Amino acid sequence: MPMNLVHDVDGLPRIILTEPTGSSAEVLLYGGQVVSWKNERREELLFMSSKANWKPPRAIRGGIPICFPQFGNLGSLEQHGFARNRMWSLDSDPSPLPPANNQSSVDLILKSTEEDLKIWPRCFELRLRVTLSAGRLTLIPRVRNMDNKTFSFMFTLCNYFSVSDISEVRVEGLETLDYFDNLNNRQRFTEQADAITFDGEVVLSYFHIHV
Structure with a gap:
């Protein structure tokens, strides 16, 4: 193509x-x-x-x-x-x-x-x-x-x-993954929800990979 x-x-x-x-x-x-x-x-x-x-x-x-x-x-x-x-x-x-x-x-x-x-x-x-x-x-x-x-x-x-309406957005597939919450003193949490929705500022996450 x-x-x-x-x-x-x-x-x-x-x-x-x-x-x-x-x-x-x-x-x-x-x-x-x-x-x-x-x-x-x-x-x-x-x-x-x-x-x-x-x-x-x-x-x-x-x-x-x-x-x-x-x-x-x-x-x-x-x-x-x-x-x-x-x-x-x-x-x-x-x-x-x-x-x-x-x-x-x-x-x-x-x-x-x-x-x-x-x-x-x-x-x-x-x-x-x-x-x-x-x-x-x-x-x-x-x-x-x-x-x-x-x-x-x-x-x-x-x-x-x-996106035209952030309230209609869902992110799926992150359940059980660990993340660091930059809005909460970079504490480490495990995602529990089967879908993430948005009504304000959100967390940031990263993965540390070895090769």
Whole structure:
């Protein structure tokens, strides 16, 4: 399916994915960030802040930023790590895509640089596959350890969804997972509800992964 690489008015290269029902997605090479996802009715499903700064090296507020190798300020690095303000590349040697019809995808890669190694001395390859199909946008990240020893990292896809009525939103599938509540002195809790609804400020969570 079609994939176009264009340069926007700010000079940032972006990939435009489309599929037959009319939905589309736009992915920046800067930050590997999805900045638009429209359904078949051309309705935008992602939120982009009107105050978003599109000039590197600033992170772009909105869409789906990638937080790696740190989430928030839970470490010694800059807020949310550095992957979201690095220039990614098209992956020239991606994993084979499984057979599928009527979908389009792009594979991106971010490799550790000398600049990164100065602030986080871990050698890595971070890959991201973005796939668009009817009614679905799928992001599959993979971190490859290129070092000679294990290391730990944090990874988050920080989704900014555009919703017309927050009271109608439900998030399911988090029951029994642990989280840290940033609005309650970062205490650790276990989610008990089978669905999360929203009527005010909400918690933030992260997972600590070893590779």
